[in-house]
Amino acid sequence: MNPGLDDVIAAETVLSHVDGAGGRLIVRGFELEEIAGRSFEAVVALLWDGLSPESHTAETLRAALGAARVAAFERVEQLLPMADRLAPIEGLRLLLAALADAEEIPHHVLAVAAVPVFVAALARSRQGHAAVRPDPALAHTEDFLRMLHGAPAPAAHVRALETYLVTVADHGMNASTFAARVIASTRAGLFSAVTGALCAFKGPLHGGAPGPVLDMLDAIGDASNIRPWLADALTQDVRLMGFGHRVYRVRDPRADVLKATVVTLRGGENRIHFAEAVEAEALALLRQHKPGRALDTNVEFYTALLLEALAIPRDSFTNVFAVGRVAGWTAHILEQNRIDRLIRPQSRYVGPEPRRPQAA
Numbered sequence: 001m002n003p004g005l006d007d008v009i010a011a012e013t014v015l016s017h018v019d020g021a022g023g024r025l026i027v028r029g030f031e032l033e034e035i036a037g038r039s040f041e042a043v044v045a046l047l048w049d050g051l052s053p054e055s056h057t058a059e060t061l062r063a064a065l066g067a068a069r070v071a072a073f074e075r076v077e078q079l080l081p082m083a084d085r086l087a088p089i090e091g092l093r094l095l096l097a098a099l100a101d102a103e104e105i106p107h108h109v110l111a112v113a114a115v116p117v118f119v120a121a122l123a124r125s126r127q128g129h130a131a132v133r134p135d136p137a138l139a140h141t142e143d144f145l146r147m148l149h150g151a152p153a154p155a156a157h158v159r160a161l162e163t164y165l166v167t168v169a170d171h172g173m174n175a176s177t178f179a180a181r182v183i184a185s186t187r188a189g190l191f192s193a194v195t196g197a198l199c200a201f202k203g204p205l206h207g208g209a210p211g212p213v214l215d216m217l218d219a220i221g222d223a224s225n226i227r228p229w230l231a232d233a234l235t236q237d238v239r240l241m242g243f244g245h246r247v248y249r250v251r252d253p254r255a256d257v258l259k260a261t262v263v264t265l266r267g268g269e270n271r272i273h274f275a276e277a278v279e280a281e282a283l284a285l286l287r288q289h290k291p292g293r294a295l296d297t298n299v300e301f302y303t304a305l306l307l308e309a310l311a312i313p314r315d316s317f318t319n320v321f322a323v324g325r326v327a328g329w330t331a332h333i334l335e336q337n338r339i340d341r342l343i344r345p346q347s348r349y350v351g352p353e354p355r356r357p358q359a360a
């Protein structure tokens, strides 16, 4: 019995491999560093290749996603007032759950297109602004930033966000992907599986960590407080957000890709130096506090700095992560559909035995 299913192999996949000892991520035969330079559409087409009923190139997918963003926008307007009183991640959960199984657009295309439309509309309505209509002629990432901020984004910002989205697009059998595959295995449909994945994603041990990373940097405040603050947190058994991983025993390779992107964006200024100092101290203290455990920097630490530099509201960080990860969820659901085997493990009963009737 293994409550965290560590090291249990629950599926064979052609999609991605997390090499925890070597600190490598392989996506469909390519190293992460090579994937990181591609467009979002190219990476989604690669992930879906041979799994989706229709075949795509980056160009055909750009047009298909553009049209599907417009379709998704039409679903949003009437539901937004209901989502308004919720946190952004809860709003996204509500809007995804409202997609109908009877939709005629291929569901994987509509799901990938819908997430940024919903995320942008939710963030804007939270700030009291009207949702911005998608422009189907634009590339996916460029249109997302335009819908979010209400104005075209600088090319450097589009490129930085695109690097982020493709870097996090897929990552082996993580908790949300596993949840998606379990739901898909019951033939419940793609929108149910994606909604379930998002529910697993929102927790702070998974996709919910980047906002709290910034909260931690804010709470530390300045360089003189780094060591006392971190030492105090560890003494109280608080988990440091942005550190540790179930599979990586070395540094998460995505952290390096994202750190390099943040540096290009901000010219090495601002919070990056402070964050580096916090990271170095956190790693040293984690080694002392958990000597038997290899705890290193994970993807969320530099995600937080990158999304902050792009002026994305902190309470939308997990939603923006989902803009990228929905690519992986849909690919895994398509792959699971082909396997078509209900995922149904066993549990061991440790409760009491039924009482025997007393003899009269």
Ligand code: ACO
Residues within 6 Å of the ligand: 004, 204, 205, 206, 207, 209, 238, 239, 240, 241, 242, 243, 244, 245, 246, 247, 290, 293, 295, 298, 299, 300
């Ligand atoms: N800070 C302090 N201690 C930690 C941390 C951390 N970030 N991570 C793990 N530990 C400790 C645990 O408390 C535990 O201590 P114990 O053995 O004394 O009980 C030990 O290290 C092993 O922890 P596990 O829970 O077995 O590690 P696991 O591999 O299950 O956890 C996880 C991985 C959930 C990511 C964990 O490292 C964590 O909570 N990190 C902080 C949250 C975070 O950054 N989440 C994003 C992960 S990346 C992603 O999902 C996209």
